[in-house]
Amino acid sequence: MVYAEITKTRRNAYTGNPQGVPLLRLKTRIGDQAPQVISECFSALLQLAPADSLAIVAGFLFDPKEQICELAALTLGESRLEEAFDLLRNCWEQTRNVELRRTLLLAIGMLRQDKAIDFLISYYVRIITYDKSRDENDEVCRKESV
Numbered sequence: 163m164v165y166a167e168i169t170k171t172r173r174n175a176y177t178g179n180p181q182g183v184p185l186l187r188l189k190t191r192i193g194d195q196a197p198q199v200i201s202e203c204f205s206a207l208l209q210l211a212p213a214d215s216l217a218i219v220a221g222f223l224f225d226p227k228e229q230i231c232e233l234a235a236l237t238l239g240e241s242r243l244e245e246a247f248d249l250l251r252n253c254w255e256q257t258r259n260v261e262l263r264r265t266l267l268l269a270i271g272m273l274r275q276d277k278a279i280d281f282l283i284s285y286y287v288r289i290i291t292y293d294k295s296r297d298e299n300d301e302v303c304r305k306e307s308v
Contacts (some may be wrong), residue, residue: 167221169239170254176225178204178209178210179210180210180211182210183184183207183210183214183215185208186207186210187205187207187215187218188201188217190204190207190218190222197227197233199223199227200230200233201233201236201237204219204222204233204234204237205237205241207219208219208237208238208241208243212241212243216238216245216246216249217230217240217241219234219237220234220238220246220249220253222234222255223235223249223250224236224253224256228259228261228262231262231265232262232265235250235253235262235265235266236265236268236269236270238274239268239269239270239271239272239273240272241267241270242273242275243273244275244276246273247270247273247277247278247281248271250266250270250273251270251281254266254267254270255264258296265294267282267285270282
């Protein structure tokens with residue numbers, strides 16, 4: 163059943179017909195038992211109507227289900243849309259969950275944009291040069307430097 167849902171969603175995206183966008187939006191709102199189906203809906207929305215769908219997919223970066231957050235982040239990274247960088251970076255800055263932050267860093271890298279690469283380099287330089295005595299309050303940095 164999951165395979166059929168994924169195939170149906172991909173078919174909507176590959177046709178390039180924007181008439182499928184409302185149905186895809188509805189599916190993301192009501193959800194699905196299989197997170198892969200929602201991920202395919204995110205991808206299809208960003209293919210069919212990138213400008214209109216960016217905010218919809220980005221809204222799932224703060225979903226209560228961590229797996230949905232990660233799938234939204236990875237889909238935004240995969241999209242390589244320039245506007246996705248600020249959305250991913252803002253989510254990364256607001257999130258304290260170390261695993262989700264790692265996924266967000268991966269998604270930022272997937273964008274393959276100069277500003278995303280610059281962000282990652284500056285972040286990793288910060289991790290490498292992290293001084294525990296100077297920055298005791300940065301628990302996330304401390305955990306990620308291990």
